[in-house]
Amino acid sequence: MGNRSKVIERDTVVIRFSGDSGDGMQLTGTLFSNTSALFGHDISTFPDYPAEIRAPQGTVGGVSGFQVHIGHKLINTPGDFTDVLVAMNPAAVRANARWLKTGSTIIYDSDNFTEKHILRAGYKSDPFAEDKLDSMNLIGAPITSMVKEALKDMEIDPKTVLRTKNMFALGMVYWLFDSKLKYTEDFIEEKFGKKPLVAEANSKVLRAGYYYAETIEALTPSYHVSPAPIAKGTYRNINGNQATAWGFLAAAEKAGLKLFIGTYPITPATGILEELALRKDLGVKSLQAEDEIAGICTAIGASFTGRLAVTSTSGPGLALKSEGLNLAVMTELPLVVIDVQRGGPSTGLPTKTEQSDLWQALYGRNGESPVPVLAAGTPSDCFTFAFQAAKIAIEFMTPVILLTDSYLANGSETWKIPSMKDMPSIKVPYAIKTDTEYLPYERDTKNLARTWAIPGTPGLEHRIGGLEKTIKGSVSYTPENHEYMVRMRDEKVERIVTEVPDLEVTGKKKGDMLVIGWGSTYGHIYTAVTELQEEGYKVSAAHFNYIRPLPKNTSQVFSGFGKLVVCELNTGQFANYLRMKQQKYTYHQYNRLQGLPFTVGEIKDYCKKLLEGK
Amino acid sequence: MAETNNNQYVAKDFKSDQEVRWCPGCGDHGILASLQKTMAELDIPKEKYVFVSGIGCSSRLPYYMNTYGFHGIHGRAAAIATGIKIANPELMVWEMTGDGDALAIGGNHFIHAIRRNIDIKIILFNNEIYGLTKGQYSPTSKKGLVTKTSPYGTIEESFKIGELTIGAHGRFFARTVDYNLQLSNEVYKEAAKFHGTAVVEVIQNCVIFNDGAFDAFTSKETRDDNTIVLHHGQPMIFGKNRDKGIILVNLKLKVVRLGEGGITEKDLLVHDAHEPNPGIHYRLAGMTYPDYPVAMGVIRAINDQTYDGAMLEQHVRVQAASEIKSVDDLLMSGSTWKVK
Numbered sequence: 001m002g003n004r005s006k007v008i009e010r011d012t013v014v015i016r017f018s019g020d021s022g023d024g025m026q027l028t029g030t031l032f033s034n035t036s037a038l039f040g041h042d043i044s045t046f047p048d049y050p051a052e053i054r055a056p057q058g059t060v061g062g063v064s065g066f067q068v069h070i071g072h073k074l075i076n077t078p079g080d081f082t083d084v085l086v087a088m089n090p091a092a093v094r095a096n097a098r099w100l101k102t103g104s105t106i107i108y109d110s111d112n113f114t115e116k117h118i119l120r121a122g123y124k125s126d127p128f129a130e131d132k133l134d135s136m137n138l139i140g141a142p143i144t145s146m147v148k149e150a151l152k153d154m155e156i157d158p159k160t161v162l163r164t165k166n167m168f169a170l171g172m173v174y175w176l177f178d179s180k181l182k183y184t185e186d187f188i189e190e191k192f193g194k195k196p197l198v199a200e201a202n203s204k205v206l207r208a209g210y211y212y213a214e215t216i217e218a219l220t221p222s223y224h225v226s227p228a229p230i231a232k233g234t235y236r237n238i239n240g241n242q243a244t245a246w247g248f249l250a251a252a253e254k255a256g257l258k259l260f261i262g263t264y265p266i267t268p269a270t271g272i273l274e275e276l277a278l279r280k281d282l283g284v285k286s287l288q289a290e291d292e293i294a295g296i297c298t299a300i301g302a303s304f305t306g307r308l309a310v311t312s313t314s315g316p317g318l319a320l321k322s323e324g325l326n327l328a329v330m331t332e333l334p335l336v337v338i339d340v341q342r343g344g345p346s347t348g349l350p351t352k353t354e355q356s357d358l359w360q361a362l363y364g365r366n367g368e369s370p371v372p373v374l375a376a377g378t379p380s381d382c383f384t385f386a387f388q389a390a391k392i393a394i395e396f397m398t399p400v401i402l403l404t405d406s407y408l409a410n411g412s413e414t415w416k417i418p419s420m421k422d423m424p425s426i427k428v429p430y431a432i433k434t435d436t437e438y439l440p441y442e443r444d445t446k447n448l449a450r451t452w453a454i455p456g457t458p459g460l461e462h463r464i465g466g467l468e469k470t471i472k473g474s475v476s477y478t479p480e481n482h483e484y485m486v487r488m489r490d491e492k493v494e495r496i497v498t499e500v501p502d503l504e505v506t507g508k509k510k511g512d513m514l515v516i517g518w519g520s521t522y523g524h525i526y527t528a529v530t531e532l533q534e535e536g537y538k539v540s541a542a543h544f545n546y547i548r549p550l551p552k553n554t555s556q557v558f559s560g561f562g563k564l565v566v567c568e569l570n571t572g573q574f575a576n577y578l579r580m581k582q583q584k585y586t587y588h589q590y591n592r593l594q595g596l597p598f599t600v601g602e603i604k605d606y607c608k609k610l611l612e613g614k
Numbered sequence: 615m616a617e618t619n620n621n622q623y624v625a626k627d628f629k630s631d632q633e634v635r636w637c638p639g640c641g642d643h644g645i646l647a648s649l650q651k652t653m654a655e656l657d658i659p660k661e662k663y664v665f666v667s668g669i670g671c672s673s674r675l676p677y678y679m680n681t682y683g684f685h686g687i688h689g690r691a692a693a694i695a696t697g698i699k700i701a702n703p704e705l706m707v708w709e710m711t712g713d714g715d716a717l718a719i720g721g722n723h724f725i726h727a728i729r730r731n732i733d734i735k736i737i738l739f740n741n742e743i744y745g746l747t748k749g750q751y752s753p754t755s756k757k758g759l760v761t762k763t764s765p766y767g768t769i770e771e772s773f774k775i776g777e778l779t780i781g782a783h784g785r786f787f788a789r790t791v792d793y794n795l796q797l798s799n800e801v802y803k804e805a806a807k808f809h810g811t812a813v814v815e816v817i818q819n820c821v822i823f824n825d826g827a828f829d830a831f832t833s834k835e836t837r838d839d840n841t842i843v844l845h846h847g848q849p850m851i852f853g854k855n856r857d858k859g860i861i862l863v864n865l866k867l868k869v870v871r872l873g874e875g876g877i878t879e880k881d882l883l884v885h886d887a888h889e890p891n892p893g894i895h896y897r898l899a900g901m902t903y904p905d906y907p908v909a910m911g912v913i914r915a916i917n918d919q920t921y922d923g924a925m926l927e928q929h930v931r932v933q934a935a936s937e938i939k940s941v942d943d944l945l946m947s948g949s950t951w952k953v954k
Binding site: 034037038040183230231232233234235236237246249250253258260262279280281282283285287289290291293294297298299300301302303304305306307309323324327331417418419420455456457458459460461462463464465466467474475 | 630676683687697704726932936
């Protein structure tokens, strides 16, 4: 594979593909990730793109990025800083300048570094000098003109020619990492199978990029990352939305129920509906409803008829669904609501990540409205927690909120594929016809779940609804009955604690500091804490996936540490929740609100300062 | 759904043990009685019925039917009913709703259920007032109506339910009156037989907040002269003495007297409920007293594919073609690799 004068062996490398939102950077990043994963690297990815489909060209606001972290060791985050940046224009340099490691390689399309583009990106004349990037390994390649040259003999329109620029850049990166082109070539063939000319053009440009990189001396050193020591098994890449959708399919199959999704498209949750709409082969009924409210209400209707019903949304949609959610609380029907959180309030930052819907999930409804809340920690974790959310919903006859977020939804990682026979069983509390009258709100003495009488079953005809009821299902405004039912609904949700695994500690069970997180910050906190441990600090981590109810050993875990730090991407919603639920502890907070995941470095810095009393 | 009744039900079998709490004299009692009678006469096992509702006086009806029932939240009955029918197409879903529930807060779900042609029967109790909140105007209140929230009269146009239904691509629209048990029974049976979204507007008198709003065409003295009961295939004749009819002149409906100006029965419009072109149906549904007689009976009934039916067909097609038969198959599909 050509001459390589200098090869750097690395444990992990972070690469970021960056360009205009129409430059195909998301696809380029995905193809590179999959190629790396197939080679045996562990990977973690982070797409970061604007809300506008085609934002103004060449502006910083229109930059779309895809970051991938590949490793010979196990990877838990997409990486704080990049080793290699592919910048299709000056705006991409500007947007990413502060995320580059010293000595990074920047591959850029020199054809796009014209005066017009430079000014539009907010530079005066020399982007690299103005952002103090002169000392980086700068590789300017005239990508636009090379692509035109490579395809000059083909009869394709100029627009299609320019669209292949991303393949040229990808080809260069493949050479840099000594990667194989086969996966990408197969992909091109499948995607453009019906347009052989377009397929040929893309393949040609991919190879042109690869050979160009080989030819120019400037592209050394190149990187070599050995495969990761991954456990035996069959693997695939998966992103959070896909994992969520598949987790529900797994739960439905395990419970022997058909899956129904009624929902409305909203960024960044739409991928869940798109995935499930494909799965008519597995009997999924999917309905793109007229609005968020109809989404949850159709799901409630489906649940009433004995289906595993789910509805997906993001923060603004959860607000619209809150009345419907309460109807499920009152009727005690199984339902899973997935909130793929994004930056708020209002429309906020539709494509950016944040953990600021926690309080909305816990409290955002009228009346006493207990709802279990779960949160997934990594993209593939979404499978497990979608499954768990459905299991709890069915076995306890209750709506459940599952929190993920934009970072998990779009981010992907390698995932060891589970076998359905190893998944836990799900017991459906069907009502059975007896000689006595059916009582819709009669409860299991142990977990307090009512039974599920499915319409179509003779002899179990009954009426339920949003008005307060007696055990018999009659409307009742009796003071004692209301108080009794409120307390029963609450107690039922508390008893879910029997299904919640104990809180685990990363590191020793006693120490100077416990770093607490929940949901999608798992990878960053885990990495920060293990690095601090390697540096000799007496720090451990505890991560929550069950928010309501909290694991029963929570206080026991907290009691082993001098300082408790809660890290979250909001102003302190979980920290304040803990202040209410575990009152005897003092909580420190580390909070960020920039629409981005944490960096490992900033968590470490904060912890060190706190430990050193600064 | 044959006329013979193998289930041997009587109306009483559909009465639940709940005390009916509507005001004495309310039109809702008439609607409940007609529905119970209709259910008993249909050849459908009782456990296959689901009565779904939103919020309002109308929406209490499911509690009084001894079937499966779901009392929803304000405006959302159509969405809940949609979920029920799609999830289990074997059920026969009846939605009970009112002019506030279906046309104000629930207007969006109402039009989309109709557009999709979900196989549900929507019984829309139209009393042109908000009853349960004690007398505010509704989207069907006549312009100028004085109510608690319009002390100087309303200043907004009202919806005509038939026009809205047909405008939303409705395939079935019928109208009846709360206490006209015979007509109601006939119309509910037609709705039950129909595959698709069947909208039935029931002219319903609110004895407390809008009493007598419809007397001009529903009372014993007025109804024969001021309404016309449409039957498919029959000429449009009405009046106590069967001496009035409807013709079409310059694309407009016109009321005529038989015998006047040489008009005979042959000149009258013949009702064709199955005509896909909505033009005449739209005009018939929009007839209001005193300019016209108010049209009763089945105004439009067009057979078309239902959403739930189309979804089942799509499932069969995709399942036959797909190699994915289980979740294990799915998890192993696409790009995977083995680590040994």
